[in-house]
Amino acid sequence: MMYFRQGKLNINFNFVSYYIMRRLLIKNIKQLVQVREVTAEPIKGKSMDEVPHINDAWLAVEDGIILDYGSMDDFPGITDWKGLEIIEAEDRLVIPSWVDSHTHIVYAGSREGEFADRIRGLTYEEIAQKGGGILNSALKLKDATEEELVESALIRCNEIISQGTGAVEIKSGYGLYPEAELKMLRVIKKLKTLTPLSIKATFLAAHAVPTEYKTNKAKYIDIILNETLPQVAKEGLADFIDVFCEKNYFTPEETIQILEAGKKLGLTPKVHAEQMSNYGGVIAGVKCGAISVDHLEFVEAKEIEALKNSKTIPTILPGAAFFLSLPNPPAREMINAGLALAVASDFNPGSSPSGNMNLMQAICCIQYKMTPNECMNASTINTAFAMGLQNEVGSITIGKKANFFITKKINSLDMIAYSFGSNPVDQVFLNGEKIKTN
Ligand code: NIG
Ligand code: FE
Numbered sequence: 001m002m003y004f005r006q007g008k009l010n011i012n013f014n015f016v017s018y019y020i021m022r023r024l025l026i027k028n029i030k031q032l033v034q035v036r037e038v039t040a041e042p043i044k045g046k047s048m049d050e051v052p053h054i055n056d057a058w059l060a061v062e063d064g065i066i067l068d069y070g071s072m073d074d075f076p077g078i079t080d081w082k083g084l085e086i087i088e089a090e091d092r093l094v095i096p097s098w099v100d101s102h103t104h105i106v107y108a109g110s111r112e113g114e115f116a117d118r119i120r121g122l123t124y125e126e127i128a129q130k131g132g133g134i135l136n137s138a139l140k141l142k143d144a145t146e147e148e149l150v151e152s153a154l155i156r157c158n159e160i161i162s163q164g165t166g167a168v169e170i171k172s173g174y175g176l177y178p179e180a181e182l183k184m185l186r187v188i189k190k191l192k193t194l195t196p197l198s199i200k201a202t203f204l205a206a207h208a209v210p211t212e213y214k215t216n217k218a219k220y221i222d223i224i225l226n227e228t229l230p231q232v233a234k235e236g237l238a239d240f241i242d243v244f245c246e247k248n249y250f251t252p253e254e255t256i257q258i259l260e261a262g263k264k265l266g267l268t269p270k271v272h273a274e275q276m277s278n279y280g281g282v283i284a285g286v287k288c289g290a291i292s293v294d295h296l297e298f299v300e301a302k303e304i305e306a307l308k309n310s311k312t313i314p315t316i317l318p319g320a321a322f323f324l325s326l327p328n329p330p331a332r333e334m335i336n337a338g339l340a341l342a343v344a345s346d347f348n349p350g351s352s353p354s355g356n357m358n359l360m361q362a363i364c365c366i367q368y369k370m371t372p373n374e375c376m377n378a379s380t381i382n383t384a385f386a387m388g389l390q391n392e393v394g395s396i397t398i399g400k401k402a403n404f405f406i407t408k409k410i411n412s413l414d415m416i417a418y419s420f421g422s423n424p425v426d427q428v429f430l431n432g433e434k435i436k437t438n
Contacts, residue, residue, distance in 0.1 A: 021062050021063050022061075022083065023085065024061040024087070025085070026094060027086065028056065028088050029056070029059060029093070030055070030090070030093055031055050031057070031093045031412070032058075032059055032069055032094050033096070034376060034396055036397050037398075039384075039390050042342075042381065042382045043340055043382055044338055045337070046338075048374040048377045048382075049374055051377060056073070057072065058070055058071075064402055064433070066399065067398065069396060087406070092407050092410070093406070094406055094407075095164070095413075097167065097393065097428070098166065098357035098379050099380055099393055100355060101383035101384075101387040102169055102270075102344035103355060105347050106170060107141060107348065108137070108140040108141045108149060109349070111136060114127050114136065131211065133350055134244075134350065135208055138210070142180055146187055150191065153187060154195065156355065157191060157195045158437070160197075160347070161196070161430070161435055162438065163356045163358060163423055164405045164423075165355065165357055166197060166393060166404075166430050169386075169387045170201055171202040172203055172207075173205065173207030173208075178228040182235070185201055185232060185235075188201040196430035198403070200387045201238045202241065202270060203267060204244070206250050206255070221257070221258065229265060233266060233267070238267055240270045240387075241267040242269070243255040245271055245281030247279060255271060256287060256288055259288040269290040269291065270285070270292050273294065274293075275296075276326075278299070278300055281293060283303065286307065292315045293313075293315065294344070294346075295315075295317055295346075296314055297328070304339070308337060313340055313342050313382060314340075315341075315343070316329040316342070316368075317346035319356075319363070320351040322352075323352050332369055332370070342379070342385070343364055343383065344386070358424055362420030372413050372416065380393075380394045381394040382394075406425075408424055425437075
């Protein structure tokens with residue numbers, strides 16, 4: 001029998017003999033990172049620079065769930081070895097899997113031609129005005145079958161798993177028209193059955209205005225609200241509803257109209273806000289009670305003030321700011337103002353063709369002067385709050401999913417951002433199962 005501490009008690013777990021539980025024990029962990037007894041609130045302001053941890057630790061998992069943990073000094077006696085897998089983690093850290101609360105990883109084709117055009121001097125907006133950008137991806141997606149989309153998205157899922165991600169939010173938004181949006185959301189639903197990732201789906205028909213409705217945006221919004229959205233809700237295909245609030249896309253008023261309609265059908269709002277200009281997306285999102293507002297390169301003092309008086313999680317997307325050479329989002333100002341900042345990847349073909357959350361940590365440290373500890377909180381527990389998964393993932397907490405990775409031999413957490421471009425992940429565990437990553 002294995003003895004594990006639960007809370008402060010010593011409990012003898014009597015395993016029922018006819019049911020063999022899947023049990024895993026990781027011992028001699030150099031550092032068990034992001035250990036939290038409770039996660040009732042996102043981590044805000046100054047506290048973001050603290051990551052609770054146990055040096056020289058052990059971690060026990062049972063049936064896919066974190067059962068207990070502790071210091072090797074108080075290592076429990078083991079008398080029953082039946083079905084117990086033991087891993088020695090010497091010189092390695094154990095870190096809860098990244099939670100990536102903003103991606104668009106269902107898409108067809110790629111847009112490296114636009115990338116080369118931008119290098120030669122065109123802007124993202126100029127390319128979009130010529131029918132490139134989101135409309136280019138929508139054209140490609142129209143002709144792709146559900147099977148093709150599942151296949152290419154699965155490759156991206158496996159890639160991010162190998163880089164340490166365990167939970168991901170995935171948006172529609174390259175379909176735009178009802179059938180194509182529904183196709184994207186059905187693909188996301190299928191992915192939930194095909195990967196061990198925890199997945200949440202977001203309805204984002206308000207991502208761009210199709211060319212034929214450019215002079216009649218009201219008609220396109222009418223289609224979203226009266227055709228696509230009701231069907232999405234009826235089939236239970238989305239958890240969130242999102243709008244790209246930006247000049248030439250959707251105004252703050254339209255954003256509120258669309259988000260409120262989604263709320264009525266049970267979807268929780270999110271907003272793509274202040275990415276290219278200070279346009280009003282954050283304030284619109286806060287007004288609607290958005291769970292998160294994302295991008296934030298052009299956030300000013302008034303948005304920070306509005307966020308301080310809300311539960312909305314400000315989320316920065318360093319991959320997109322880096323790839324599009326946008327101004328840095330005011331990450332330090334937001335943390336110094338006491339906000340709970342989150343960091344996600346925005347993995348998509350146009351503005352962030354990478355979902356590597358280790359790289360996102362490096363950009364935040366190097367470009368935005370966030371500390372490695374702040375980045376760790378921002379991409380685990382705070383992103384978990386930004387996708388409503390705070391009770392399931394984002395920390396080493398008894399009862400949460402056993403989603404974590406064992407690092408290569410590294411000295412400390414700081415080495416994740418320091419070794420930018422390297423993959424610190426050695427072994428991945430999702431739902432307590434070791435995932436084959438190559
Ligand atoms: O999050 N900002 C709007 N949407 C995406 C870009 C999508 C694209 O260019 O394909 C983003 O950056
Ligand atoms: Fe996005």
